Amino acid sequence: xxxxxxxxxxxxxxxxxxxxxxxxxxxxxxxxxxxxxxxxxxxxxxxxxxxxxxxxxxxxxxxxxxxxxxxxxxxxxxxxxxxxxxxxxxxxxxxxxxxxxxxxxxxxxxxxxxxxxxxxxxxxxxxxxxxxxxxxxxxxxxxxxxxxxxxxxxxxxxxxxxxxxxxxxxxxxxxxxxxxxxxxxxxxxxxxxxxxxxxxxxxxxxxxxxxxxxxxxxxxxxxxxxxxxxxxxxxxxxxxxxxxxxxxxxxxxxxxxxxxxxxxxxxxxxxxxxxxxxxx
Amino acid sequence: xxxxxxxxxxxxxxxxxxxxxxxxxxxxxxxxxxxxxxxxxxxxxxxxxxxxxxxxxxxxxxxxxxxxxxxxxxxxxxxxxxxxxxxxxxxxxxxxxxxxxxxxxxxxxxxxxxxxxxxxxxxxxxxxxxxxxxxxxxxxxxxxxxxxxxxxxxxxxxxxxxxxxxxxxxxxxxxxxxxxxxxxxxxxxxxxxxxxxxxxxxxxxxxxxxxxxxxxxxxxxxxxxxxxxxxxxxxxxxxxxxxxxxxxxxxx
Amino acid sequence: xxxxxxxxxxxxxxxxxxxxxxxxxxxxxxxxxxxxxxxxxxxxxxxxxxxxxxxxxxxxxxxxxxxxxxxxxxxxxxxxxxxxxxxxxxxxxxxxxxxxxxxxxxxxxxxxxxxxxxxxxxxxxxxxxxxxxxxxxxxxxxxxxxxxxxxxxxxxxxxxxxxxxxxxxxxxxxxxxxxxxxxxxxxxxxxxxxxxxxxxxxxxxxxxxxxxxxxxxxxxxxxxxxxxxxxxxxxxxxxxxxxxxxxxxxxxxxxxxxxxxxxxxxxxxxxxxxxxxxxxxxxxxxxxxxxxxxxxxxxxxxxxx
Numbered sequence: 001x002x003x004x005x006x007x008x009x010x011x012x013x014x015x016x017x018x019x020x021x022x023x024x025x026x027x028x029x030x031x032x033x034x035x036x037x038x039x040x041x042x043x044x045x046x047x048x049x050x051x052x053x054x055x056x057x058x059x060x061x062x063x064x065x066x067x068x069x070x071x072x073x074x075x076x077x078x079x080x081x082x083x084x085x086x087x088x089x090x091x092x093x094x095x096x097x098x099x100x101x102x103x104x105x106x107x108x109x110x111x112x113x114x115x116x117x118x119x120x121x122x123x124x125x126x127x128x129x130x131x132x133x134x135x136x137x138x139x140x141x142x143x144x145x146x147x148x149x150x151x152x153x154x155x156x157x158x159x160x161x162x163x164x165x166x167x168x169x170x171x172x173x174x175x176x177x178x179x180x181x182x183x184x185x186x187x188x189x190x191x192x193x194x195x196x197x198x199x200x201x202x203x204x205x206x207x208x209x210x211x212x213x214x215x216x217x218x219x220x221x222x223x224x225x226x227x228x229x230x231x232x233x234x235x236x237x238x239x240x241x242x243x244x245x246x247x248x249x250x251x252x253x254x255x256x257x258x259x260x261x262x263x264x265x266x267x268x269x270x271x272x273x274x275x276x277x278x279x280x
Numbered sequence: 281x282x283x284x285x286x287x288x289x290x291x292x293x294x295x296x297x298x299x300x301x302x303x304x305x306x307x308x309x310x311x312x313x314x315x316x317x318x319x320x321x322x323x324x325x326x327x328x329x330x331x332x333x334x335x336x337x338x339x340x341x342x343x344x345x346x347x348x349x350x351x352x353x354x355x356x357x358x359x360x361x362x363x364x365x366x367x368x369x370x371x372x373x374x375x376x377x378x379x380x381x382x383x384x385x386x387x388x389x390x391x392x393x394x395x396x397x398x399x400x401x402x403x404x405x406x407x408x409x410x411x412x413x414x415x416x417x418x419x420x421x422x423x424x425x426x427x428x429x430x431x432x433x434x435x436x437x438x439x440x441x442x443x444x445x446x447x448x449x450x451x452x453x454x455x456x457x458x459x460x461x462x463x464x465x466x467x468x469x470x471x472x473x474x475x476x477x478x479x480x481x482x483x484x485x486x487x488x489x490x491x492x493x494x495x496x497x498x499x500x501x502x503x504x505x506x507x508x509x510x511x512x513x514x515x516x517x518x519x520x521x522x523x524x525x526x527x528x529x530x531x532x
Numbered sequence: 533x534x535x536x537x538x539x540x541x542x543x544x545x546x547x548x549x550x551x552x553x554x555x556x557x558x559x560x561x562x563x564x565x566x567x568x569x570x571x572x573x574x575x576x577x578x579x580x581x582x583x584x585x586x587x588x589x590x591x592x593x594x595x596x597x598x599x600x601x602x603x604x605x606x607x608x609x610x611x612x613x614x615x616x617x618x619x620x621x622x623x624x625x626x627x628x629x630x631x632x633x634x635x636x637x638x639x640x641x642x643x644x645x646x647x648x649x650x651x652x653x654x655x656x657x658x659x660x661x662x663x664x665x666x667x668x669x670x671x672x673x674x675x676x677x678x679x680x681x682x683x684x685x686x687x688x689x690x691x692x693x694x695x696x697x698x699x700x701x702x703x704x705x706x707x708x709x710x711x712x713x714x715x716x717x718x719x720x721x722x723x724x725x726x727x728x729x730x731x732x733x734x735x736x737x738x739x740x741x742x743x744x745x746x747x748x749x750x751x752x753x754x755x756x757x758x759x760x761x762x763x764x765x766x767x768x769x770x771x772x773x774x775x776x777x778x779x780x781x782x783x784x785x786x787x788x789x790x791x792x793x794x795x796x797x798x799x800x801x802x803x804x805x806x807x808x809x810x811x812x813x814x815x816x817x818x819x820x821x822x823x824x825x826x827x828x829x830x831x832x833x834x835x836x837x
Binding site for chain 3: 008030088093095096101113116117127203237241251255270
Binding site: 163166170171172183184187188190 | 362364365368372374377378392393445
């Protein structure tokens with residue numbers, strides 16, 4: 001009897017050790033990748049690197065200013081489109097549960113969330129690039145569509161957490177609906193909505209596939225959003241697969257910068273959500 | 281009936297197919313404190329929420345019949361204007377968590393984007409908080425968030441918020457049911473002072489409360505207004521057997 | 533404020549209220565239109581290929597744009613092989629994380645640290661995984677391939693699957709964790725009260741109870757794997773011909789639907805070629821949408837009960 005209990009307990013302990021081992025082993029590849037990118041990239045980054053465009057093929061030096069400016073512009077324009085649309089659509093979904101429109105829109109949000117980014121690239125190619133040519137704008141539209149589901153869902157879920165009494169209180173004071181939403185409901189859920197926005201930016205800033213056939217890429221530092229434009233992930237892709245070591249170096253530096261952006265944005269989101277939980 | 285502020289004639293309200301307020305006819309006079317009583321689900325809260333047109337905010341909710349503020353039909357008036365004229369205090373204190381105490385009091389002005397000089401606002405805040413018997417407790421912390429106050433203080437803040445708009449009528453939906461006994465009595469004391477200036481309609485579960493604070497009491501039962509009379513009369517000699525059963529505790 | 537002024541204000545406010553409500557409706561209708569638009573664009577643009585190649589497009593074994601022959605079979609095989617290999621590798625890890633964070637250690641700094649680290653795996657851009665693997669993992673795989681006597685390409689289906697496996701772990705793990713945390717404690721306590729060990733409780737109470745939810749998590753991971761583009765494009769070797777033996781298919785270079793679009797879309801120089809590529813996109817869209825919707829449906833059903 002005792003022996004059997006002993007065996008069962010040993011089994012239980014062995015299983016636990018096995019689970020712990022598997023769970024923590026997963027962090028190894030991430031740590032290895034992060035350390036490697038930091039090691040390779042940090043040496044590249046200096047003022048020259050940040051303020052110059054890539055040197056011609058086979059030559060030393062140069063920087064990624066074109067990709068840095070491009071990424072910021074493209075992501076900025078995406079946010080300009082996706083944030084208002086996403087918040088308003090999220091408000092509709094949280095305010096009108098049970099309507100036909102909210103059911104189908106909700107379904108479409110789920111669908112958009114799952115659409116592979118390369119497919120989004122093709123579609124925007126036909127919508128914008130084919131009639132108007134390659135442009136930063138077309139890239140922004142593709143990325144904005146990828147941002148939407150995250151902004152919508154985070155807005156919707158944050159607002160659903162707010163007590164309905166808040167809305168009633170404002171309405172009972174003779175405050176019109178749009179002001180109730182914009183001055184009471186949205187400010188009260190601000191942190192949740194903001195964290196969704198930052199998370200969505202963190203996600204699209206590293207997206208490459210939708211930009212392949214839209215913003216394309218460019219060796220020049222440009223702010224012309226109606227023309228082709230370089231971006232960090234696209235630069236990494238082109239230089240990673242190039243045969244020149246100097247271009248690999250640029251790509252490592254760009255990877256490091258991109259990684260830092262993503263890490264910082266994710267940490268900021270974590271800090272906001274932590275604070276938000278205390279407030280609730 | 282010059283003194284009539286709110287009057288209903290054959291007024292009905294529904295949630296979908298559920299007929300919750302049936303043919304109610306009632307006249308409520310100025311500067312009185314009216315208690316609305318009845319067992320749960322009798323339609324008293326629904327009736328209250330019809331008076332400032334909060335009822336229609338629930339999907340599927342409808343209303344029919346005449347309901348007047350003075351001589352104006354409430355249901356043909358602009359709902360925003362109705363709610364501005366008729367204030368409401370809810371079951372649970374619901375100050376705006378994103379606003380300070382000061383801003384909570386003037387929330388009706390601030391959220392509507394009304395431009396009022398700062399001196400006037402200061403005046404409104406002090407007057408409203410004083411009327412809500414809260415001024416002395418919060419005058420040194422006006423810029424703290426309203427949610428830091430105790431439950432009873434929060435409820436009085438909500439009353440101050442309603443007073444600040446200088447409404448004709450203030451509706452109370454079981455205003456003390458979420459409060460402890462001490463906070464309850466402080467809110468009840470307020471009613472006596474408030475009815476000097478406003479007409480109060482209070483939905484309550486609590487018969488002692490109705491007896492303590494109200495001039496007249498309306499008794500609702502399954503959607504009907506069974507009896508509406510002077511509170512003393514009602515509690516000593518109710519004319520309807522259903523009222524008597526309720527008062528003597530033979531219901532529920 | 534006097535009555536008339538206030539009334540005027542109320543009426544203008546009512547107007548804005550209506551405008552705002554319409555704006556909300558328009559915005560959510562936009563989402564609907566976007567998805568319908570995506571669907572129609574894919575269908576319309578791939579119509580030439582659907583019309584001229586028909587269903588046999590899907591199992592045509594040869595992809596030869598120069599001679600205008602288009603068969604999707606190599607990419608279907610490539611996509612399924614990479615995705616399922618990655619999935620099989622990732623499942624034990626996802627489950628382990630879900631069990632550890634859901635049952636063994638749901639609270640505390642270590643749990644938070646692990647949870648945030650796992651979330652970070654999903655946050656790192658896919659191109660960075662691809663770039664890293666191209667320079668670090670590929671040489672290692674080449675050594676391994678030499679050791680087991682297959683052609684040492686380095687790049688290929690196997691390498692892509694390895695990286696993909698890591699990338700998709702967070703999706704199933706996060707969902708699994710929250711579902712395991714939702715197992716009602718009376719159920720577990722009942723088993724403990726009968727003298728079950730922790731392992732037995734996990735095996736005979738928690739896992740059966742969360743089975744459908746964990747399956748949904750795997751579907752979400754699969755959806756990610758099928759559509760993943762950049763890391764795979766960099767690592768898979770981009771060959772549209774199918775090798776003769778399974779060993780060569782598995783370790784040798786290949787192509788997935790996503791990677792062939794990424795590589796050839798820009799250089800597709802005639803209508804049918806482009807259209808065939810878009811049809812691949814359409815298939816990818818369909819498959820991922822269906823997998824995601826089934827996954828979401830299971831989750832909603834599960835969390836509502």
